[in-house]
Amino acid sequence: MDRVDGLPLGQLHKRVSAKWREFPADVLPLPVAEMDFEIALPIRELLTGMVARSDTGYLGAVPELAANFSAFAKSRWNWSVESEQIFTCTDVGVGMVEMARTIVSPGDRILVNSPVYHNFYNWIIELKCEMVDAPLVSSENDALHFVLDIDGIEKAYASGVKIHFLCNPHNPTGSLFSREELSQLADLAKKYGVYIFSDEIHAPIVYEKGAFHPFLSISDNAREVGVCVTSASKAWNLAGLKCAMIITGSSRIKALADSMPLSVHWRASLFGAFAAATAYTCTDWLDSALSTLDRNRRYLKTLLNDSLPLVGYRIPDCSYLAWLDVSAHNLGENPAEHFLTQGKVAFNAGSIFGPSGAQFVRLNFATSEAILEEAIFRMAASVR
Template identity: 45%
Template sequence: MKIVAEPLSVLRSRTSYKWQTYPADVLPLFVAEMDYPLAEPVQQAIIARVLASDTGYIAGPEPVAQAFAGYAGRTWGWQVDPGDIRTTTDVSVAIVECLRQTVPVDGSVVITPPVYPPFYELPPEAEATVVEVPLLLTGTGWRLDLPALERAFARGADAMLLCNPHNPLGLVHSAETLRALADLSAKYGVAVISDEIHAPLTYDSEAFTPYLSVSEAAREFGICVTAASKAWNIAGTKCAVMVGSSDRTRLQLDSMPEEVSARTSILGLHASVAAYDDGGPWLAGVLDSLATNRELLAELLSAHLPEVIYRPPAAGYLAWLDFRGLGWGGDPAAIALEQGQVALEPGLKFGRHGTGFARLNFACSPEVLTEAVTRLAAVQARPAVGPLEP
């Protein structure tokens, strides 16, 4: 059964970043928060801990380790040893702490733009530099540029941040591609930190392949970082998991300061356990709603803004939109906001390859999505002398 997005009157009472950043006349379709009510098992897990005054420090990762291992096995056939799992506050912190263990000071980290904007910031936080190896856009869609990655690895890269599924494209890397990447990783001794936070939001569950499941080479040098936060909309509860399945990566996880684990929220831990153990029906309903919106967006753009190029994502609720055909300049999100009162995530945040693009969050009601595209179409329809200016 579909999960229905809450009405704007309720959503505007939320105090999260999505709903407090812009005035009430702006439709906020930028940051990756969903407009659906929380899954009841997650709600009840948090309420139960609060009613028990159980809001101290976590005793250890065991509850969520068991829950995640069970979910991974049921969903992807990935057999994870719960003993290989550690926790921390969120995926960004997990990435930084993994880089600190795998990359020397002044080392280098490969990223594949256009990519989640913090990927530009997290390596410097770990005292490393960023090396860009852009994704390739082919006639059949986006993919990793394996020859270019090999060149970067051969030049001495120490690690790679893999986004799987890839934000903002919703690209689900194939098992074949991941095996090839793992072979390169092993050949050159490059650590791969695989951010798999969007994995539960894959529309065809059989299409997603966990990186550590593809080969011994992947397990030798790879670490998975993920969380229930994106799929179950609980980013504010603060709990992420890190998986290392080789002697090398277990040692790296165990070499982290004790505080890395201690920063995990006890409410986030129990919310995540509830999500992985009992949140499946809710997630199925959300995916049903998202699938409808994914197609609705295609229909709306085709009818009202056919110049905008949109490739429906294979995972997630983020649409990467190419506005270059409209003549809105390098930052179409600025025009969408200032002239259409629709807040999109600027493509420029995802690297220089995002020039002329913007990311739209369609985890909202069909009515809000329709209104957003209607507003953007109205901007384009206005008489203008010369190109539109933000």
């Protein structure tokens, strides 16, 4: 297996995805969670083969997807998932929203733990529900290690929320949740009649073996209250292909999934479904990408220590998103805007993830060392 690595800038500029279209060419873009890597060869061959055959029709049943995901989940996380519990949908956003529609009515309350993936807020707006927040809190010995506030969550559950949108593992903070924390959540959700929607899109990108726990693998209570929504799009870089999965763990939750309009399942794409089915067999590629990302998350620490020692950065436990506290630089209300205009380097503004993120930016390190070095160079030059 060749090393999976960031492509050169010249090649990346030919891409037409959001990350490479949103900014003028003199801006180095590091927002948007997509990778600057070449996708796995079997997926490339599959897609080029389909196009070559003009195999571009409608999506039918793709049992390979559920079978390959189940095998992956078993070997990666020792999680047994039955194929009948897996439902396809267009993307994770559609899965979260359409499954939530089977439970909530407009005006109902949905809990999040800010700072969190900004579309959680948009999904709640789409559902015409009310957002309730139990923010993450700093762990005892590290202000930048964010953990669940179980007491705050219990208070929110007791106040009457219908669904808890849980980002597991967590974007943008890079936190993983322990088996104990997830088990406590499941017990509380059962007690207060709350459903937990566990968005596990980042789960394959976890650096320490055994450190990620699929919510539905936790306990009977978790399976009674929980839904997992996930896809191969983050870990194998397939977001443009549009296919995700809603996974249930009990007959109660499966009945809800069965009640969704059938169109939810068929609105995934043919390319997405087959690419995802192939992705879950591409574990060598994933492991190689993970070792590059592992190097990058540490290299970023070195670069920041050398050039921007005032920036707060805890090496994340998952995914390729760095949550950078830039408050010490006093860059005003919108630090991301400062870096964009003064440094010609684009990050996500921390404020989109929640109010506590106002003095943070989110940097995507799924790129080459050269681009990372240039990004930190531009950042540092802009604060001098």
